[in-house]
Structure formats: C-alpha cells, structure tokens
Amino acid sequence: MLSIKNLKAEIEGKKILNGLNLEVKAGEVHAIMGPNGAGKSTLSAVLAGRADYEVTEGTVDFDGKDLLELSPEDRAREGVFLAFQYPIEIPGVSNTNFLKTAINEKRKYQGLEPMEATDFLKMMREKMELVEMDKSLTSRSLNEGFSGGEKKRNEIFQMAMLEPKLGILDETDSGLDIDALRLVSEGVNKLRNKERSFIVITHYQRLLDYIVPDFVHVLYKGRIVKSGDASLAKELEEKGYDWIKQEVEANS
Amino acid sequence: MSDTQEVDIIDQVVSQEYKYGFTTDIEMDSAPMGLSEEIVRFISAKKNEPEWMLEWRLKAYRYWLTLEEPNWQNFKLAPIDYQKIIYYAAPKEKIKLDSLDQVDPELLKTFEKLGISLTEQKRLTGVAVDAVFDSVSIATTFKDQLAEKGVIFCAISEALHEHPELVKKYIGSVVPYTDNYFSALNAAVFSDGSFVYIPKGVRCPMELSTYFRINAENTGQFERTLIIADDNSYVSYLEGCTAPMRDENQLHAAVVELVAMEKAEIKYSTVQNWYPGDKDGKGGIYNFVTKRGSCEGAHSKISWTQVETGSAITWKYPSCILKGDYSNGEFFSVAVTNNMQQADTGTKMIHIGKNTKSRIVSKGISAGKSHNTYRGLVKVNKKAENARNHTQCDSMLIGSRSGAHTFPYLEISNNTATVEHEASTSKIGEDQIFYCNQRGIGTEEAIGLIVNGFCKEVLNQLPMEFAVEAQKLLAVSLEGSVG
Ligand SMILES: Nc1ncnc2c1ncn2[C@@H]1O[C@H](COP(=O)(O)OP(=O)(O)O)[C@@H](O)[C@H]1O
Numbered sequence A: 001m002l003s004i005k006n007l008k009a010e011i012e013g014k015k016i017l018n019g020l021n022l023e024v025k026a027g028e029v030h031a032i033m034g035p036n037g038a039g040k041s042t043l044s045a046v047l048a049g050r051a052d053y054e055v056t057e058g059t060v061d062f063d064g065k066d067l068l069e070l071s072p073e074d075r076a077r078e079g080v081f082l083a084f085q086y087p088i089e090i091p092g093v094s095n096t097n098f099l100k101t102a103i104n105e106k107r108k109y110q111g112l113e114p115m116e117a118t119d120f121l122k123m124m125r126e127k128m129e130l131v132e133m134d135k136s137l138t139s140r141s142l143n144e145g146f147s148g149g150e151k152k153r154n155e156i157f158q159m160a161m162l163e164p165k166l167g168i169l170d171e172t173d174s175g176l177d178i179d180a181l182r183l184v185s186e187g188v189n190k191l192r193n194k195e196r197s198f199i200v201i202t203h204y205q206r207l208l209d210y211i212v213p214d215f216v217h218v219l220y221k222g223r224i225v226k227s228g229d230a231s232l233a234k235e236l237e238e239k240g241y242d243w244i245k246q247e248v249e250a251n252s
Numbered sequence B: 001m002s003d004t005q006e007v008d009i010i011d012q013v014v015s016q017e018y019k020y021g022f023t024t025d026i027e028m029d030s031a032p033m034g035l036s037e038e039i040v041r042f043i044s045a046k047k048n049e050p051e052w053m054l055e056w057r058l059k060a061y062r063y064w065l066t067l068e069e070p071n072w073q074n075f076k077l078a079p080i081d082y083q084k085i086i087y088y089a090a091p092k093e094k095i096k097l098d099s100l101d102q103v104d105p106e107l108l109k110t111f112e113k114l115g116i117s118l119t120e121q122k123r124l125t126g127v128a129v130d131a132v133f134d135s136v137s138i139a140t141t142f143k144d145q146l147a148e149k150g151v152i153f154c155a156i157s158e159a160l161h162e163h164p165e166l167v168k169k170y171i172g173s174v175v176p177y178t179d180n181y182f183s184a185l186n187a188a189v190f191s192d193g194s195f196v197y198i199p200k201g202v203r204c205p206m207e208l209s210t211y212f213r214i215n216a217e218n219t220g221q222f223e224r225t226l227i228i229a230d231d232n233s234y235v236s237y238l239e240g241c242t243a244p245m246r247d248e249n250q251l252h253a254a255v256v257e258l259v260a261m262e263k264a265e266i267k268y269s270t271v272q273n274w275y276p277g278d279k280d281g282k283g284g285i286y287n288f289v290t291k292r293g294s295c296e297g298a299h300s301k302i303s304w305t306q307v308e309t310g311s312a313i314t315w316k317y318p319s320c321i322l323k324g325d326y327s328n329g330e331f332f333s334v335a336v337t338n339n340m341q342q343a344d345t346g347t348k349m350i351h352i353g354k355n356t357k358s359r360i361v362s363k364g365i366s367a368g369k370s371h372n373t374y375r376g377l378v379k380v381n382k383k384a385e386n387a388r389n390h391t392q393c394d395s396m397l398i399g400s401r402s403g404a405h406t407f408p409y410l411e412i413s414n415n416t417a418t419v420e421h422e423a424s425t426s427k428i429g430e431d432q433i434f435y436c437n438q439r440g441i442g443t444e445e446a447i448g449l450i451v452n453g454f455c456k457e458v459l460n461q462l463p464m465e466f467a468v469e470a471q472k473l474l475a476v477s478l479e480g481s482v483g
C-alpha cells in the first residue's frame, strides 16, 4: 500500500530526512518513535504534501501511484489522512460544513455526485457514536476554542468520516490526559480493518498500550535506525533513546 | 513557516475573469458628453418632469459648481474629468412600456444572462424586481400584487408623475443636495432609480429588489432610490449591480434615502459587484454612493447590510440618523478587495433620540495589492440619553501585499452613552489552507470556506435567496488570490 524508498527531504536547506525506507501493507499498524527533532513530523508533512518541504531524493508509492507527484488535496482524495499534531482553527466554519465540503470534493474527484444531505447527516451520527464524539462539537466553529483533547478527538472523528486508506497520526497522544488518550485510542481501534493502514507517530510508549502496533520503528536523524515488533516500544520505554543513539554513532 | 515561503504560496495571486463583463448591443438615446445647465435641463425634459423638480436639480447643479472634490479619503484617486462623462443614456424606446412584451428582447436577454429574470413565468419567486439599465428603469415585476397591499414599487421617474406629493416631500430630506460633492452631482443629473412606499401597518409581502446595470460606454450612473416605510410597516429591499469590462473608469454616484416612521423597519441589503478593473488596475467602476436612513419615528429600525466585492474604488458610508426614541440602527458589511481594488467604507450612526441603539459589524478582506479601509463615526448628541453602540471591526489579509486600515471616530456628548469597540486583524494562514487541502479541499475552495466563515455574521443578515449568491460571489472575487 505504501512504499517509501530512500526518502530525503529538507527545509530551508536543512536536511531532515536522510534516506528513509518504510513498507506498510494493507491493514498494518506501524508505530514510528524517536526523540524530539528526529524528523517524525517532517515525515508526516512530506507524505501529506506540505509545500515548504523539499523532497530531494527517493520515491513514495501509494497504491501504485507516485504520491510525491500529487497535490496535497489529491493525496487526501486518494485516501491519505493526517491527524495533525496541532489541529488548525477555522473561525466561522462549522465542523459539519467543513466535512461536507471535504467529502463532496472527494466524491467529485471520484466522479460521484455530492452526497445527499440525509445520508450525510446519518453518517455524521454514526461516526460520532463510533468515536464517542460530543454532538455539540460538530456545530461549533472548526477547532475554535476546543480543548486539546477535543481537538485530537475531532481529528479522529474527521478520519472516521473521510474513511482513508492510510491514517497518519502525528503525536495524537501529546497533551492528552489518560481518559482522553483512552477515548482517542478506542476511536482509532474501531477504525482499524483489513484494508486500512496506520502510521502512528509517538514519542511515548504509552499510546501503544492502547493502539497495539504490528511494527515499531525508531526514527533518528532522519532515518529508520531500528525496527521490531511491539516489544521494541517497551524496551524504549525502559531504556530511553540513548542506547539507540549510541548504537547509531558506533556504527557510523 | 517563513515569511518568504508564505509570500510564494499565498501571493501567486489573482486572475479571476469578471463574468458579467459582456456588453449589450442596443440602440441608445444619449445626452451629449459633458455637464452643463443645458444637460440638466435635457435630462429633466427627457423625464418630462414637473417644474419644481427641474428647479431643484438646477439649484443642486449650481451648488455643485461651488464645491471641490473631497480629498480626505484613504486611497488614491486620479482626477475625474466631469466633462468626459455622458450623463444620460437610455435604450431607444418608441413606445411607452406597459408590459414586458414591449421590452426590447436584447434587454430581457441581458438580464437573463445576469440571472435576473424579468419574464413573468421565470421570475424569482417571492422577489419583485426593478431593473435599471444605464439611466432608466426597464421593468418592475409583481407590481399588481404589491398594489393590492397598497405598496408602491416603481421607477422614481414614474413616481414623480404618479405620486408627486410623496416624492416632493421626501426627496432630499435625508440626503440634501448640499450634503456632499457627489450628492450634489447626483441631485443635478440623476436619471432614475427605485421608489418604494409601504403604507401604515403593512408588512411588504415579498422582497423588493433593484438590479442596476451600466452598459453604455463613458456613461455615469446616477440613480436615486427613495424608500419610505410608514408607521408599523416592514420592508426588505435588495440591490445588485454589474457592469461590462471597460478600460476607462466609470462613475457611479448614487443616492439612497430611507425614511422609517414610528415602529417601521427597513432592511436594506446590497450585493455590489460592479466591474472591479483588470488585475493591473485598469478600468473599473468608481462606486461613490451616499446612502443614509432616517429613523424618524420612535422604535423604528434601519438595517444596512452590504456585500461589496466589485468596483475599482468603493467609497461609501451607509448611515443611520437615529431621531426617534428607542430607534435602532444596524450596519453589517463585508468588503472584499483584490488585485488593485480600493475600498474606503463604513458607516455613521448619529444618535439623537433617547435610548437609541446601534450596532456595527464590519468585515474587511484584502487580497492582492488592494487596500481596504473601515471608517466609521459614532456620534451621540447631547440629548441622546442612554445611547448604546457596539462596533466590531475585523480585517482579514490574504497574502502580504494587501493592506487593512481602521479609522473609528467617536463624538460622544452625553455621558450616559455606552460605546464599545472591538477590532481584530487576521491573516489567512498557509496552515489553514494546508489543513483544508489535507482533507481534500482545494485551495480556492478553502479560501472560499475560510472567508465565508469569517463573514458569517454578515451573510446571515442577507435574505435567504441572496445569501447563497453572495457566498459564491465572495469565493469568485477571491479566485486566484492564492496560488
Ligand atoms: N520550518 C522549519 N524550518 C527549519 N527547521 C525545521 C522546520 N520544521 C522542522 N525543522 C527542524 O527539523 C527537525 C525535525 O523536526 P520534526 O520533524 O518536527 O521532528 P519531530 O517531529 O521528530 O520532533 C528539527 O530539527 C526541527 O528543528
């Protein structure tokens, strides 16, 4: 489904990703961990198509399409969803209106008619229930005045509505208390299925107690330096990142 | 995000084609170019006006000659050559128009193209339309149905003949010709416009609407609208306007006067989409309009809503004179400028009666290299006990080469007044656009969404039929404002 080969990217001449490789198959959940500044958010931004990052080398294949060739909106319409580390506020635009626009733009891209209003509302209700989203949040302005936890839950709700092939979660756990973390994780777990893949980016192991990954990768200095199964996350929790850093320095 | 990148992404601005820019090929009956007493007499004679009207025009003209163009505005204005303007242009009509069947089909087609159907079968349901083409009113729909309720809705030139006592009593009563340079000019040369009278206790059964179209070259449009709402009556009125694309600037200097008697309410909405000029600032309409309403009676209310997207220069301050005790004035405005457009707009709320109330909500959006100025006056007279005003003034910048300016003026002569002012400036960020993009929403759609969100409070004031149009218009006028 997603195949990243030798990906190099920089911003303002600063090299951030230095030859990153990653294979994600349909239905798999990959966790990407790493110290602050390792390039985790950069990876998510490059995959989503943020314009300020320049890809200097490498390829990204998404379901047979050259992802790097697509505009950010087309990537989204093809099924890439990014849950932002810092969701953006848009005053005066309701969640409902925002999602209706997003869904209909995607349908247009697929050559479909806009969704019937009643179908849309029904879908809203179902997905709200699924991710335990508070109804009052959907009529309010997008993310405006939302608490940190509400913003993150809203990201998951949007993901549920847009039904992507690949969900990228960038530090969705940051700033959440334990209850919010549980709610968000349960939401994600309900969206897991045989077709849908996830890249779960996190600094802490805590989230992975709830969203149990198939694979764990350690990103350091713009490269994946270690991969393993869920137990690798536990090891990192106990030992921190220093031993990995040392390993990398020793090998270079 | 660095500033330079923001400039790169956000400033690949502006290429929207103005879709109302076509011209109508029709035989015109025009005054010779230029302005003189002769021209004033010519226009009055064309309209077959009573003597008092001509006298009034001539007084206005002579007064205008003593004035100089104002220069306090916050934009650059090349000198206007008033002798290079044609002050009267009308489609040649051989017969008096009694029904739409007699309207030149070219004209009907023009309005069809603009989305204004004047033919009885297809007319917008629930909206009566008066269509003004260059200097004359072409047709007014739904007249009979309105007449049943005693509502008068017709061209002002017609009202001069049918209801001279009303016109004589109120014309110039809210905006005297001595008010300013352009109101003097308008009084001298105005050619047509709409007239509305709502009798006591009548709630006008439908929206009234006038659609202004400038077509002829080198002409100015100087219409005059007069709306009188008698005691306990209500009317909602909407004006729309477009013009062909032409390389020279064209002057539009209208006057609108509203009179609200006791417990009457007038809601006046404008969706202004005059040709804004090309992206280098060539051509476009100068929209210099004097709009003022007088809340004459106690508990009366006047509400101005404007969505200003067109014109090379917009220069207007729809205002309320709150004479009646407990009267209420509102001003809701969205002004969008793109490319080289300039807008200096706002309102004046003059509190005279006791317990009067006013509310101002202004949303300015500037893109391209445009400049957008809010200028507003809140004046509370000595005897206006317990006056209240709330002003909210928000600016949004798109790109980094546009400008937003705010000039709120306060003149408070009564210490029981409560006056509040809030202001904000924001920028459509690349972050917001990227967030939308990531959800599958393209950049232009995203801007439309963000801008409509920003203007929601004002758009909500528009009659339903027009709110959707206005939303589309906002999106269209900013098309290309972000690359
Ligand atoms: N806009 C930017 N300009 C310059 N450097 C940046 C920018 N964004 C991120 N970086 C740098 O790139 C590196 C990786 O950042 P990031 O991808 O956010 O790391 P992580 O998410 O793993 O904490 C950091 O050193 C950070 O300072």
Ligand SMILES: [Mg+2]
Pocket: A040, A041, A042, A085, A171
């Ligand atoms: Mg990060």
